[in-house]
Amino acid sequence: GNGVVDAADLTEYFLLQFGGRPGPGTLAETEFVFTPCGQSGRVGPSQAQCDGAYADTSLAGGVSITGGTQHWAAPGAGTYIVEAFGAEGGSALTAGGLGARVQGNILLGAGESVQILPGHAPVAGNGGGGGTFVLFAEGAPALIAGGGGGGAGACCGAQVDGRPGL
Numbered sequence: 001g002n003g004v005v006d007a008a009d010l011t012e013y014f015l016l017q018f019g020g021r022p023g024p025g026t027l028a029e030t031e032f033v034f035t036p037c038g039q040s041g042r043v044g045p046s047q048a049q050c051d052g053a054y055a056d057t058s059l060a061g062g063v064s065i066t067g068g069t070q071h072w073a074a075p076g077a078g079t080y081i082v083e084a085f086g087a088e089g090g091s092a093l094t095a096g097g098l099g100a101r102v103q104g105n106i107l108l109g110a111g112e113s114v115q116i117l118p119g120h121a122p123v124a125g126n127g128g129g130g131g132t133f134v135l136f137a138e139g140a141p142a143l144i145a146g147g148g149g150g151g152a153g154a155c156c157g158a159q160v161d162g163r164p165g166l
Contacts (some may be wrong), residue, residue, distance in 0.1 A: 021150070030058050032115050034070060036087075041123040044068015070116040074108035082106050084145040086165040087119030087129030091151025096122075099129050100146045102164035106134070113137040121149045126150060129165065 037045035037053040045053075047065040053062050064071045074080065086099025097118055108114070114137065119130035127149030136142055146165030 032058050034118050036118045036120045037162045040121045073111050073113045077110040080106045084143050086131050086145040086147040087121050089129040089148035089150040090122050094151030096151050097148030099148045102145045103141050106142050
């Protein structure tokens with residue numbers, strides 16, 4: 001994570017990155033980048049979608065899916081730097097709002113699980129983008145990045161771009 005987003009690559013725009021220090025005085029070189037696994041709309045991805053999306057990455061075999069929610073266990077105890085982006089909204093006629101970007105540190109024990117729900121792009125590019133949620137295993141929120149608003153359609157006379165997420 002250098003914080004630079006290539007807006008031309010929507011999958012990278014809703015990425016969620018985990019990196020950090022797995023133990024005292026040791027800096028992790030591994031970056032874990034979570035995506036919607038190719039899924040758009042309001043329903044989360046399947047296990048097969050994420051297995052394919054994460055093949056040959058640091059997440060290969062390490063993410064399980066339950067009801068569209070991604071579950072991941074920390075490989076070591078430490079403070080993880082988490083950067084999350086909400087999904088961009090869209091419209092056929094106007095620009096959608098960009099999703100919010102948030103960053104925080106999360107203290108996890110070795111093997112401690114988190115739930116990850118990366119924001120999805122709107123179906124057919126029309127509507128608001130989904131928020132990205134990182135939850136502790138028991139469901140308490142760790143980090144939330146709001147999705148961007150959808151742009152105006154062909155109704156109402158004035159076309160207005162979508163607003164950024166919060």
